[in-house]
Amino acid sequence: MKTEWLDGLSDSGLQRAVQLLQAGECVAVPTETVYGLAADARNAAAVRAIFAAKGRPANHPLIVHLASAEQLPQWAASVPPQAWQLAQAFWPGPLTLLLPKAADVPEEVTGGLPSIGLRVPAHPLLQTLLRQLGSGVAAPSANPYKALSPTSAAQVMAGLDGRIAAVLDGGACEFGLESTIVDLTQPDQGIRILRAGPISRIAIEQVLGRPVEVPQQHNEAVPGNVQAHYQPRTPLHLFSSDELADFIKDGVGDDTGLLLWSPRLIGLACGRERALILPDNAPAFAQTLYQTLHEADQLGYRQLWLEQPPGTEDWLAVNDRLSRAASQ
Ligand code: TXA
Ligand code: MG
DSSP states (O other), rough: OOOOOETTTTTHHHHHHHHHHHHHHOOOEEOOOEEEEEEEEEEEHHHHHHHOOOHTTTTTTEEEOOOOOOGHHBBOOOHHHHHHHHHHOOOOEEEEEEEEBOOTHHHHHHHHHHHHEEEEEOOOOHHHHHHHHHEEEOOOOOSSSSSOOOOHHHHHHHHHHHSEEEEEEEOOOSSSSEEEEOOOOSSSOOEEEEEESSSSHHHHHHTTOOOOOSSSSSOOTTTTSSSOOOOOOOOOEEEEEHHHHHHHHHHOOTTEEEOOOOOHHHHHTTTTSSSEEEOHHHHHHHHHHHHHHHHHHHTOEEEEEEOOOOOOOOOOHHHHHHHHHHHO
């Protein structure tokens, strides 16, 4: 299959994406988190093609993206007040709500689960596309199974060229990390964050006025939420700043790529080692993390050593993805 590159800034690019989705094809689309591999969520055959293109196990549930919160009742069997509160506060935006699935949503979308992940994305191109399509799109991140999520159209092509009908180029993603997932399937028994992301626990608690559980590291209870995930091809190892400082002082081999964020280590490495630099604040680090790991993968190192960020709550989503990326 020849993968079409569609320019998101032109009307014809957007029209073509809509036309392909209507015809049951898979199209990679920009979101404010990462690029998603979209198909019409009402078309079971189109949804199956997503799994085939990614090499993803069929029981891993997909998130359905909607144009607006008003469409929630078309996809969820019931919508608790907490869902409306969070939708009001954070949509359009990087938040996914898990709700009981409506009976007529194809089983393929949720991998046979009784719940469904729903999100109203903020990216203006995807918003326009969803309105024109008049349906929801199921869309996992647009990468081969277990690989790094793409944050640009070029990264989508690097992983899926020839396996999907098209990619709609909408520029670099604003957040660069996948959405926060909140489980609202049994709000009376507790509300849980299943995947940390750009919307923090504190922000969610402020809106709901009650405590919310956060994942310890990751939650294996859900198919697809696996530890070895979001991985570069080059083995990645995490070290504390102090450990890495000692290694740099001793000299690091040419086969090892360094990824650093603290001014101290960057200063130490400067002039001695080639290093990739990451920002020292969590939102900017998150925005560029996958892009930087993609770049590091191109440099042919045997291993990557990354300076682990602080363990504070603002780094929770970043540390979650890093621990998965470094997991063997
Ligand atoms: O930001 C994002 O969420 C991106 C963009 C494209 O929207 N999407 C994304 O999708 O990261 P994906 O498929 O790579 O990860 C979604 C994860 C699944 O692996 C699964 O753990 C969880 O969401 N999920 C989806 N539906 C679920 C359900 N019904 N029950 C439990 N977990 C679910
Ligand atoms: Mg993914």
